[in-house]
Amino acid sequence: MTSPAQMAGYASDGLGYKTFPPDAVVIPADADDLARVIAVLKGVPICLRGAGTSLSGGPVAAQGGVVIHTSRLRAIRKICPEGLWCEVECGVNLNRLDQALAPYGLCYPPDPSSGPVCTIGGNVASNAGGAHCFRYGVTGNYVLGVEVVLLDGSVHRFGGPAGGRGRWQEDWKRLMIGSEGTLGAFTRFWLRLTPRAEKAWTFRATYADLASTERAIHGLVRHPAFPVAIELMDPRAVALVESSSMAMGLPKDHFMIVTEIDGPAALVDRRVESVAEVLRSAGSKDVQFGDSPEARKNLFQARKAMGGLLGQISPDYLVQDAVIPKRALAELLQLIYDEADQAGFPAVTVMHAGDGNLHPNFLFDSSKPEELEKVEGISKRLMERVVAVGGTLSGEHGIGNDKSEYMGMVFGPDSLRLQLAIPQIFNPRHVFNPLKVFPERRFAA
């Protein structure tokens, strides 16, 4: 496909205001086809793309060239319940995988909000997380093996159902996971599965101030019930929900925490009260909880609604993905608020609080160049502060071309050299996904 209209649809990912139309798009029918395409493409950048839900400008042709869209590699090839693994093609969608695993009583835990549409290939490429990763861990913790097509079209398996190194001396799959399409094209994965929790309880609590919110978070992360998720919404986020059609009567100027525990009924049922007590004793007068699917859905609803609501009220929003030591939460929130106020546009903040993974959303209009410039300035200052307090640039969205400029804040000269050596091994001319992760990764024909 090469017509301008056809390129338009592939010009951006979930970060819709930055567009990079490719020169051509290829949709291979299967993995062999994909390997053939890579082997014959010479002298053009190649960008692999799954469902294009990334929020960091990962699967876009930043330097033009060819986008290879893996939408047709969507077979779940095998589920092995005794071995607790499955074999899937890169274009398999997360929710469909979950539906396929449900009859076995098993699950693949990472749960990014884009689960209804995102692909496992994109998840592995960006080492995706999600709300329930606080206890269960992120994508990388569940990848047993990766099949990769390298630059010359050769196909290699790093790991497999057993999740080891295979015949290799080094564990190359570790470098592949989270490599954001800069090393090769993933075609197939072996994923670790785990039994579905027998039962879960969901809790929601609101707090008038940050100090009591923090007390609750600190109590939860140390609780022996090991909550699966600890989600925080700031007052702005709560107000957004409350002024929408999804209003549920939450106080608009309060922080809100949603948390969940799961496990065998015999364990979680006796933990309910003590978790509720942590939430209450931290200072909440409104702690609600339930174990029925409906109650749990309602309690989680406000958090789930966020992404869409942001879309409804703002032409564009920039979401950051910093991870911070939790003790720095107040400092960072204040910085976000001050910066947003100064720039004159609102910031709505949600957080995977257990992991310290902060998502401030700055609402702006990209058609006004001064707003774009302002929001990028804020991003930079925020990231500098995040790194200074011991945090990191990205927890689950990846670096893409959105945050690559900030990598110099994180890596010293020797560390940077170690990092840049990795693409030199597999992709020295930066044919795969140039300008991503590190800005010096520029393709030269």
Place this chain on the structure above:
Amino acid sequence: MKQTAALPQFDPLSACVHCGFCLEVCPTYQLTGDENNSPRGRLRIWREEAAGRLEAEPMTDFYTSECVGCLACETACPAGVPYGEIFEKTRHEHVATGRFKPKLELKVAAMAVGYPALFNLALTPVRALRSLGFLPHPLVFPGRPAVLESTAAYARRFMALRKPDGPRVALLTGCLMEAMFREINFATVRVLIENNVRVVIPDDQGCCGAFQEHTGLDGVEALRAKNRQAFDGHDVECVVSNSAGCGFALAKTLDGKPPVRDVLGFLGGLGIKPRPRVAGNARVYVDLPCHLVHGQKADGIPKAVLDATGYEWELAPCAKDCCGSGGIYNIQKPENAREILARKSAFLDDAAGEPVILATSNHVCMMQWNSARSLVRRPFQVHHVIQLLDPGEKALLNS
């Protein structure tokens, strides 16, 4: 710790944020894997063209023509993008400017539905053939319609015999439904009357306009104006429709004056009289029309109504996904429609039960499912759910 900058106001027409939630539910994206052939892709192309960044080109026309119009993307969209509205407007423009040419038979049919009496008369032979058990086309499903008596006459006759005194509703009889599949209208009248509902059938009602909406042809406004007049002043609680697509189109037309409800949803709120349990091994698989769940945004068909059929039932797999009918999509894009149907109907081969009945609540979906007979190896029946609730003429008269 407070922020001063105010939150913006909600604007439902603000554009797509490109999150991609629509991809996985879009039948043409599932079919082709091409992102341009998805709501997110189409919206992007239309927006680029509107902003002058993209010239009008055949691929844009092609992707626009590929959309089934199932509106599953509206349900999936977290940002509330009114895709259906934007799509209809774009399709209409493409037809008006010659960028897309609907098939001739569709143009003729679109013209014909504007004249219900003529349309009814013209299709008399089809009703006659069906009533004799002959099916002139794979899309035409079996049934025994009255050839001459109209639904309006039939309803008047039964109203006089049974004299129900419950809620009063107007029935949308539809064009194709009345002209070809009248037996469904008759069954609807019987079920409503049996449940003590007073049925009014406004004489001068016409086509709901869905046909024009689907084809992008002119004339929707005239049909809507006619229906606004026809359904005005009958002192009814609501208009009921036995076709999800027609009901959706009429709802847009009447805009709540009076409200339009799907007949099954309406019956669900009444406490419907159940049919006796059906003995044996029969199993009903319920498919939900897109324009019921994604258009009218109903949760589905009420469980109480489905229980009242007396059958063992379950939802068909992927019941909220499109069957490929798309009103006239199966005529406009037969290959796509067939592939969508092939995937959706594959389960019937191994489905439990004998006989197996596929039940839905839209006649165009029934037509599409009927055409699956050449895809599915085993025999199966296609019914409207209202037909499974039908007491039958004799029983209704004798009770």
Place this chain on the structure above:
Amino acid sequence: MKALMEERLFEPFIDATDGVLCLPSGSDAAEIEREAALHGLRFPLVVDESARLCDQVAASPFAPASSRFGPYCDNITGMNWELPDGRRVRVGERVVKSTTGYDLLRFLLGTTGRYGGPVDYVLRLRPACDVVQTFFLRGDLSPLRMAAAEILQTSWIHWFDSMDFLAAQGCGPLLRIAVNCPPGEGDAYMDFLSKMADKHRLSLDHSPGLPLDGCPDLVIKTSPALVLDTALRLAEHPGTKCVALCCCGVVHLFLADPGPEAILLLARPLEKELYAIGGDWSSRHVRTNAPASPEADWILTLRKEWGLP
């Protein structure tokens, strides 16, 4: 992009809120415990009381408690790493979740000395609970296997520190389950395991404390479906004790005579089937096979780019 002027090495610290502890990689179990226990936390992946942690990590990527908490590489969030030429770099973070750059942390953790070694670790700690107990299910092999398979498919497996199958010549097979839980929950674990024992006609007993097997001599990585068979086969060799980490698909072997020949004799015959499923073997006593093409080229490039001889 400009790099920082100097490396941001980790300084020793403990952050009880985030549950992370930075200390020298040569620390032993007691030193880690001393720091962590002050805050009601623990580092669960200890296999040996006296060995340095870096030696434990080098001996096996897994510990029994990896069943619940994952391998070492998921419980070490960052490191100060010394390259063979003495340069020190920071890899990883002090926060658990990160997708910033290539995952050198996990890559290097699996390289046992070929590219230098760790100086300091940032460890991920977990809440320490009061009840610390190990349960033993004993009986015939076949019901033991059935019990293990059944437990592995329930969400109880998330709450056991470990579930290990022990096999060695001269003693009967047994299933060992370690639990670390609050006082109010001990009886729930006991109930569940008693039911399992009754159902499969096994005997159940328990003792306080968690198991410490020591550093294994040979480690086999396979899949949970094959791990018991593999352990049973290897245990047929005299002087071999096998601990199969059921959930991880790992067999830890402890040998009476851990010489290189003895280890190769055990490992070599397994290679073909292990490699076919992406498994592997490793031993702290034996250097692994020299890399073949194309891996040799990759490693050459890596060493060159890193400025290593």
